[in-house]
Amino acid sequence: MAYDSHAATHGHDAHDDHKPHGWRRWVFATNHKDIGTMYLIFSGLMFFIGGAMAMVIRAELFKPGLQFVDPQFFNSMTTMHALFMIFGAVMPAWTGLANWQIPLQVGAPDMALPRLNNFSFWILPFAFTILLSTIFVPGGGPAGGWTLYPPLVLQTSEAFPMVIFAIHLMGASSILGAINVIVTIMNMRAPGMTLLRMPLFVWSWLITAYLLIAVMPVLAGAVTMLLTDHFFGTTFFTAAGGGDPVMFQHIFWFFGHPEVYILILPAFGIVSEIIPAFARKPIFGYEAMVYAIASIAFLSFIVWAHHMFTVGMPLAGQLFFMLSTMLIAIPTGVKVFNWTATMWKSSMTFEPPMLFALSFLFLFTIGGFSGLMLAIVPADFQYHDTYFVVAHFHYVLVPGAIFSIMAGVYYWLPKWTSKMYDLKLATIHFWLSTIFVNVLFFPQHFLGLAGMPRRIPDYATQFTDWNMVSSIGAFGFGLSQLLFPYIIWKCVKSGVPAPSRAWEGAHGLEWELPSPLPYHTWEEPPAMDVIAKGAAH
Amino acid sequence: MSVNYSAHEAEEKRRRAKRAAVLLGLVAAAFYIGFIVLTYFRSQH
Numbered sequence: 001m002a003y004d005s006h007a008a009t010h011g012h013d014a015h016d017d018h019k020p021h022g023w024r025r026w027v028f029a030t031n032h033k034d035i036g037t038m039y040l041i042f043s044g045l046m047f048f049i050g051g052a053m054a055m056v057i058r059a060e061l062f063k064p065g066l067q068f069v070d071p072q073f074f075n076s077m078t079t080m081h082a083l084f085m086i087f088g089a090v091m092p093a094w095t096g097l098a099n100w101q102i103p104l105q106v107g108a109p110d111m112a113l114p115r116l117n118n119f120s121f122w123i124l125p126f127a128f129t130i131l132l133s134t135i136f137v138p139g140g141g142p143a144g145g146w147t148l149y150p151p152l153v154l155q156t157s158e159a160f161p162m163v164i165f166a167i168h169l170m171g172a173s174s175i176l177g178a179i180n181v182i183v184t185i186m187n188m189r190a191p192g193m194t195l196l197r198m199p200l201f202v203w204s205w206l207i208t209a210y211l212l213i214a215v216m217p218v219l220a221g222a223v224t225m226l227l228t229d230h231f232f233g234t235t236f237f238t239a240a241g242g243g244d245p246v247m248f249q250h251i252f253w254f255f256g257h258p259e260v261y262i263l264i265l266p267a268f269g270i271v272s273e274i275i276p277a278f279a280r281k282p283i284f285g286y287e288a289m290v291y292a293i294a295s296i297a298f299l300s301f302i303v304w305a306h307h308m309f310t311v312g313m314p315l316a317g318q319l320f321f322m323l324s325t326m327l328i329a330i331p332t333g334v335k336v337f338n339w340t341a342t343m344w345k346s347s348m349t350f351e352p353p354m355l356f357a358l359s360f361l362f363l364f365t366i367g368g369f370s371g372l373m374l375a376i377v378p379a380d381f382q383y384h385d386t387y388f389v390v391a392h393f394h395y396v397l398v399p400g401a402i403f404s405i406m407a408g409v410y411y412w413l414p415k416w417t418s419k420m421y422d423l424k425l426a427t428i429h430f431w432l433s434t435i436f437v438n439v440l441f442f443p444q445h446f447l448g449l450a451g452m453p454r455r456i457p458d459y460a461t462q463f464t465d466w467n468m469v470s471s472i473g474a475f476g477f478g479l480s481q482l483l484f485p486y487i488i489w490k491c492v493k494s495g496v497p498a499p500s501r502a503w504e505g506a507h508g509l510e511w512e513l514p515s516p517l518p519y520h521t522w523e524e525p526p527a528m529d530v531i532a533k534g535a536a537h
Numbered sequence: 538m539s540v541n542y543s544a545h546e547a548e549e550k551r552r553r554a555k556r557a558a559v560l561l562g563l564v565a566a567a568f569y570i571g572f573i574v575l576t577y578f579r580s581q582h
Contacts, residue, residue, distance in 0.1 A: 236576050
């Protein structure tokens with residue numbers, strides 16, 4: 001086992017941290033660790049709110065007919081579940097991990113713009129309070145799907161301006177966070193920390209941040225135009241006035257497809273940190289990994305219309321978007337190959353971070369394969385708007401993004417808290433999650449191939465059996481996630497002391513710091529030999 | 538050997554960081570306005 005409890009007291013130092021106390025520490029926080037913690041707690045809260053909405057959806061779909069909620073509320077749940085999980089759970093979790101890890105990993109004392117960092121975070125609770133409160137306004141919350149397609153979205157109740165405002169706020173928060181990440185990485189790296197010495201998590205976040213700056217304003221522009229179409233008589237997307245509703249779909253997916261990579265690229269970074277640590281080998285093909293992430297990011301800008309094959313487009317367009325989508329398999333294949341090659345003939349151990357990373361590797365690849373199936377134009381005509389698509393993107397986002405976030409938290413938690421969590425309980429958490437996530441989402445492939453449409457509260461009776469299995473998987477997955485906050489809480493309260501390098505194969509500047517971590521770190525940049533020692537490749 | 542920044546270097550670093558942040562903000566604003574303008578002209582045809 002990699003965790004060495006005998007070394008637990010090593011590296012503990014007393015520090016004069018000048019730490020602010022009480023509520024001011026959090027409200028006026030400028031320390032990257034405090035802001036990172038707030039992002040992660042917020043993300044966890046949104047994960048459980050979005051998860052509760054998923055439970056409503058799966059309870060309703062347990063059997064055919066209408067059981068618990070009316071169709072309008074059901075549609076509102078599917079819409080809000082997506083918005084909460086994407087913008088509330090996954091993106092803030094990545095920003096939280098970036099806040100904690102990037103300064104530690106590049107040898108910087110903090111993020112480059114700490115007050116902007118505080119502002120980026122505190123926008124989010126307001127945005128999501130507004131969004132959640134739309135459930136209570138007359139007519140209910142948004143129910144047209146997270147894609148907000150006009151003209152359907154223009155039928156949203158009085159909640160419409162609230163939703164648009166909330167999305168603007170989320171976008172602003174993401175853009176400001178991304179600016180901070182880029183400026184920190186480009187300006188605050190310790191001398192000697194060259195770009196090609198940076199840990200892959202930092203690389204993945206640098207590229208993600210550029211994606212965010214390019215596409216979040218596009219979403220903001222699209223929803224601004226929806227707002228003016230609704231309230232100010234413009235006709236950007238109204239055919240009667242010369243506008244084009246399909247134009248909205250193009251703009252939305254010009255944002256939406258890179259958004260998928262915004263959700264997954266940091267996962268690639270985390271897995272690239274964890275696999276070498278527990279395989280006790282340097283990552284195979286470091287530079288190829290960097291170029292693969294950059295290639296995926298570039299390709300994400302030229303594939304958007306594969307979400308719209310059924311809308312109708314010229315044959316040349318269909319071929320272009322089909323082939324460009326398939327091209328993504330090449331850099332993704334490079335990554336999967338390199339992770340596998342890193343483990344080849346290595347001395348692996350299977351602590352919770354590694355288990356989640358391995359689960360990511362297998363299950364994300366399944367999501368990638370079903371993505372390839374959806375890229376094939378004639379096949380997509382059959383799969384479009386069915387549960388096959390739901391199965392595909394949940395395989396990418398749950399065992400892909402969410403499992404890597406959990407892997408990252410389990411990997412760095414001993415560094416953040418200087419305590420080791422209950423490894424046995426975390427392993428149980430892993431097995432329950434992995435089993436139930438497959439029970440939940442795998443049958444949805446069958447439902448989709450059999451023709452069950454998505455976004456419906458009722459269905460034909462032949463779909464009953466697999467829906468029941470899927471719902472049982474959902475309840476099991478949902479319940480098993482309660483272990484995650486419990487394990488973290490137990491670790492903070494009563495975990496045994498962890499050594500400064502909690503995992504024997506872990507490399508990187510963060511593991512060169514003492515435990516407990518001082519409130520302020522790298523006030524003096526690390527020395528060259530420390531950087532060289534920390535570099536795992 | 539650990540490296541310490543002089544006050545001048547630290548000030549220069551701060552200035553560079555602020556300049557980069559403003560530049561990136563302008564890029565984001567350009568994407569926002571650019572796509573609205575693009576859609577406006579598209580809706581004129």
